[in-house]
Every structure is written in C-alpha cells, then in structure tokens.
Amino acid sequence: MANIVPDSFKNELFLSTHNFSSTAGNTFKLALYSTVTAFSSVTTTAYTATNEVSGTGYTATGASLTNLGSTVAQNISFVDFSDVTFSTATITASAALIYNTTNSGKAVVVLDFGGNKTSTNGDFTIQFPAANSTSAIIRIS
Numbered sequence: 001m002a003n004i005v006p007d008s009f010k011n012e013l014f015l016s017t018h019n020f021s022s023t024a025g026n027t028f029k030l031a032l033y034s035t036v037t038a039f040s041s042v043t044t045t046a047y048t049a050t051n052e053v054s055g056t057g058y059t060a061t062g063a064s065l066t067n068l069g070s071t072v073a074q075n076i077s078f079v080d081f082s083d084v085t086f087s088t089a090t091i092t093a094s095a096a097l098i099y100n101t102t103n104s105g106k107a108v109v110v111l112d113f114g115g116n117k118t119s120t121n122g123d124f125t126i127q128f129p130a131a132n133s134t135s136a137i138i139r140i141s
Helices: 007-014
Strands: 028-033 067-073 076-081 084-100 106-126 138-140
Touching (some): 007 106, 028 106
Antiparallel strands (some): 067 076, 076 138, 084 106
C-alpha cells in the first residue's frame, strides 16, 4: 500500500484549514500506529488513538514536528518537516499519521511503512525524504 492523502485534507486546503508556514503556521504532529489497515481508505479525517502504538520511549499522540515550510519548484508545491526521533524506544509500528493539532487533529497524510518497523531500546527515527519537487513527503502538482 502507498501513503494515503485523505480526501478531507484535499478539501481543507481550499478552506484554508492547514497553514504550512514555517514562521506562523499550524502545529503538526506525527503519531505511530501498529497497523495501516485502520487507514486503508481516503476517508481518514483526524487523529485517532485506535491502533496507536504504545511502549517505552513513545507517548500517546506522538511527537511534534518541526515544520520547515512550503516551497514551489518546477510547478510543484511541497512541504517538509525535520526528521523526528523517538529515543530509547521499544516499539513496533507499520504506519504513521501526520495531523494538524492546531485544527482539531485534522489528518494530513497517512504514511505506510510497508511492514513492521521495530526498535528495541534504541532510536526509532522517521526520516523524511529530500525536500524537492520529486521526493518531498507532501507534494501537489
């Protein structure tokens, strides 16, 4: 399965619900999940605690993301976040949800890890792809 951009997020862009400005934008978080099947369709609308991982080094609702802002290159707009690490973590996750905490936990994107990823008393790091028009985690063309 590929990453999922919920229909609600697409519509909310037209309603100015999400602000990705790096200086005065909304606050975004990333929560980890034990299964991606909870997000198997584009109908995801908001953060949920259902199937969220638990374990040492992970706190419910996930971690705040550092928003690096939005850019346009080659007629494609994209956003980027700094990598996030759950330190000394003992967890297994197969998916993540980026959501907007400023606006009632509204869903932005579901990330499918393509299988279980595990850390045992070590760092669990989400490394975002290069911030460019062909690789950024969220792109609109």
